[in-house]
Amino acid sequence: MAIRKYTALLGLLCLFASSSFAQIGTSYDVQDSSLIPRKSLPQHNEFMNNAYPFPAKPRNQWEVGVKLGAFGISGDVPAVWPQLGFGAHVRKALGYVVSMRLEYNYGIAKGLHWSSSANYQKNKAWTDNGYKAQARTGDGPLIPAQDVVYYNYKTNIQDLTLQGVFSITNIRFHKTKSNLNLYALAGFGGMIYDTKVNALNGDQKYDFSGINGGVYKNRKDTKKALRDLMDDSYETDAEGYDDSRAKIGGKTFRPVYNVGVGIAYSLSKRINLALEQKMTASKDDLLDGQRWQESPAGDAVLTRDYDLYHFTSLGVNFNLGARSTEPLYWLNPLDYAYNELNAPKHMKLPKPILDDADGDGVTDQFDLEPNTPANAPVDSHGVSKDTDGDGVPDFKDKELITPTQCQPVDADGIGKCPEPACCKELREGGFAPKAACNIGDLPSISFTGRSVSLNNDAKAVLASVAEKIRNNPNCKIAVIGYGESSKSAQQLSWDRVNAVINYMVEKEGISADRFIFKYGEGGGDGNTVDLRDGTTEEGPNAVPAPHPNLRRKG
Known part of the structure; x- marks a missing residue:
């Protein structure tokens, strides 16, 4: 049963971890x-006046929680899992890692041994009820047992402990915080307990001889037979109830210490x-009502191991307090520093x-032309603009x-335009003007969304256009983009035209002058970007981006 318990616990941990990020x-x-x-306002005032580098610790909420789960004892008698446990606590953060928790737990544990015992002569829970164990008097012969018994118990435990809780996942270097908090705990306190044994059926002792006779060959069958035979009375005080140990309300008191681990998920x-999962230990071997070790020689000797009890629980916790932050173990102390560095x-x-030696508005470490004349328009790299690319x-x-x-x-940027072909033909031959070239209609290039990248279909279309351009060396091609309604639309139109021309020049080897x-x-x-015969048109083959800060990457 214990293996199944821990397997279930691991499964729940994995479930929480899968959504923890x-x-x-x-x-x-x-x-x-x-x-x-x-009391922290003086530090806060110094911090706000930049006289102290660290902000004051904020007021943070208290946590109050309740839990329910499986409770059991690890001792000489195998536990019957699961049994019910309940707990409640109040918790307060001392810092971002350490917090203190005061917790009360109440649990019921049961146990039943599948192996019979004949050497119980020092256990009064059985001998006082008429059971005859094997025994030896002095150096005399071993007297065989008349009765065998099956150890069992039912224990009620209450404890109150003060624990230090250590959170280990709230300090994050790559995100503000997460909804998962792993923690470990260690504490000490006290418990009271009362252990009973089911030794009688009404007022008569049990006859276990039928079970002990070898009919049942495995633990499962043996325990089923015992449950069928025995009632649920647990009427007999276990050994140690009447000893000299301290009592509170008629129950045995023992100091305890505990350790545990947990995982919390914030809703x-x-x-x-x-x-x-929490484990609690005390220097006591009678939580399960049995402290004697069986001996083939007929002697009963004390065991040297002490009993532990475990509590596996699922709880719900509430953070209480107005004008307070969450408990500090949910906050990342690096959050302020990272945010302040970022903004x-x-x-x-x-x-x-x-x-900025030349005063063009571009600082020297970024200025690619650090001696630009005063008032000369420059681009974002400090280079003098050349709008027409001449x-x-x-x-x-x-x-x-x-x-x-x-x-x-010429040196003043003034060009000499050639005589239009149509006019030259009219002047020289007196004929009507002819078409500048015979390249014919050209396809359009389509883009999707706000993309400026050419897809495979567009590249295939441009490859066919490039072949036509090579076959018509006298033709020039106008590449037209649309969008005049806003700066963003104008820049997007420029980016797309620029993408088409760059592809034709760099990938298809067409001269930019075309x-x-x-x-x-x-x-x-x-x-859409349209392509058409532009032989009779005028215009540059490259223009600067109208709004470079809005340029999109392909």
Whole structure:
């Protein structure tokens, strides 16, 4: 039975652990003076004035709990599991790891031995009721037993202990807190107990000879036969009841100490469930009513092992108290430090002084062009802007946007545009203008959501377009993106056009001069980039991002 008990306990521990990593909230506000006890207000004031680095410990709630579970004794007589136990406690945190708990427990334990005994001559619970054990008088011969017995007991135990409880999982380095709390405990106190033996059937002793005769070959059958034979009276005081040990209310008193482990699962900031295993020891070998060791020679000698009792319980705990934090063993003491490092609210930070030698608004450690002339427009890296990409920075460029076909430009950024082919044909031959190229209609590229990445279908379409462009070397291609309603839409349109042109240049090997960059156009589908014959159009093959802070990564 004990093996099954611990297997069930392990299963429940695993069940709790499987859901233990959900975060259930943050810690308290260290600047809230209403949570600080009066005696700690001087430290709190010094902390708020940055005269002391540590915040004052807050007022935290008391825990009150009740529990119910399986109770049993480990002794000379095998226990009958499970039996009922009950407990109640009050607990208060001394810090984030250590807390103190005052606990009362009441338990009923039963035991029944499957093996018969004939050497019980010193156990008055049996001899005073007429049972005849084997015995030896002095050096005389061994007198065989007339009766065999089966040791059994029923014990009522009450204890009151003061325990130190040590929480080991509330200090977290990678999350604020969790809803799982593992703890260990150790304590001391006192208990009173009363042990009875079922030695009589009414006023007559039991006849165990039929069971002892070898009919039953295993423990299970033997114990079933004993239960069928015996009543549930437990009418006889066990050995040791009338000895000189201290009594309280007619029950034997013994000092005890206990150790245990537990796991608590928080349902809310006020309620948690706890699964706990606790073992209690006393210097007493009569909790199960038997302290004599069987001897083939007929002598009964005292055993040297003391009885223990165990309590496996499931409890519900309540956190009580107004204007208080949760008990400190539920809080992570690192929470304040990490939050303050991430987003300072209390620290006094010196005003940063970052050099910017050229005064362009980009500090020197990030400035890729640290000698930009005064008032020259620069990008986020401190490099002079060149809007039309003609190689002349804007602060020198007298023609800010020079069409690609009009480049290269002179030192002032002014280009010389070629005569349109249609006009040249009319001038030279007097013929009607002809189409600039015969590339025909080109497909559109579709995007989903707010993505700026090309999927496999889009790449396949662009591969076919690239083949057409190679077969029509005189053609230029206009790449048009739509979206003019907002800054975000304009930037998304730019990102998508930029993704298409970059793919054609980098993956398909098409010269960047073959493209015209158009974005933020109206009247089209914002999730589509159109490709068309742009030979007769003008425009740059690259333009700066209109809103670089809104750029999306592919």
